[in-house]
Amino acid sequence: MPPSCALAGIYRRAPLALLLADARAAGELAPGVADTVGPLLGDPVAMGDAVAALRRYSLVTPDGDAVLVHRLVQAITLAQIPSDAAGQWQQAAAALIEAALPGDPREPSDWPAFAALLPHAQTALDLTSNGMWRIASYLGESGSYPAARDLFQLIADADTENDAKGAEHPGTLAARHNLARWTGAAGDAPGARDQFAALLPIRERILGAEHPGTLATRANLAEVTEQAGDAAGGRNQSAALLPIIERVLGAEHRDTLTTRADLAFCTGAAGDAAGARDQFAALLPIRERIQGAEHPETLRDRHELARWTGEAGDAAGARDQFAALLPIIERVLGAEHPGTLTTRGNLANWTGEAGDAAGAHDPVRRAAAHH
């Protein structure tokens, strides 16, 4: 049996081209594993030969850039690895997955690679690893809010119980920050507000009052304060934070721009729709220049500009902006991302507010007329 079977045996659908693309993982491999796996890294020809050998034994079936491994083959292969080598193979699998995971979970173009690696990461990576952190962030950014919340809960718990970290380690506090963030996104704004409020004094004490992590917790606390129903409180918190975050991170740092967006949103929610519209109109060109026209945060600002254009009295303008935005958001984030669904809801609402309550030739209108 070719030894590379043992590696493939860990997976069901193994995205080999992705896992073996990066030769830098070679340094992480134990000597016994490095002899087998090392030559395959970054060498598509050697990988092709290895897959061909596995196919001759009917152990794998090619599937695009991946191979499919039957669960029985998987179980038997695993059982045949000598126990002293099992740890080395497990560590090799983790190293390859870690190296293959993209760097920025906020970048939608990297989401397909995260999706392909997700089941393997959940099997092979340690909760306290950098790769598991990126997986958890990917889950949240791509719209699986409860899954992101639950994984950051596990990461925060593992960090707290880890002797090398403990409850007040900066990494543990960062995990708790993300737990609070995805708790809010999953629908529990008061719970998220309470978590951020409990975390803030600890981050201030451990990291310092002007550390970027502390400022991020303040920014998120302001945001969920508004979401929990206190718009004026959120606005005041954002307004107090903005000059500090501008001084510490710079006027065009993405976190500064996000705090400006929070302030604009809270301004609108507290009753000044025209003010919110004007703030988003001023922010949008900067965001487009710094982060690109189709970055999710740029699209969120466009969404808010459309919304506050409507709230300030121009329903037809809001409708037209949402109609132009929807296909872009749908393409970038995917058809079922919560951000896409919210945009669809707003397009529906502003279509109605613009005076087209029933819609031209709308079948539901005819149905409604009979009830």
Added chain:
Amino acid sequence: MRPGPTTRYAALLPIIERVLGAEHRDTLTTRADLARWTRKAADDVDTGVN
């Protein structure tokens, strides 16, 4: 031929319910919006608007 708010909300509701869950605040808002625009469309028909 342009779909109105009721059609748009009726298509959206089952998706948002599946993605976010039946009791997420955005699902509940969508449900309320669908009811509001359905009522408005019916009222407009009754009062001869459009």
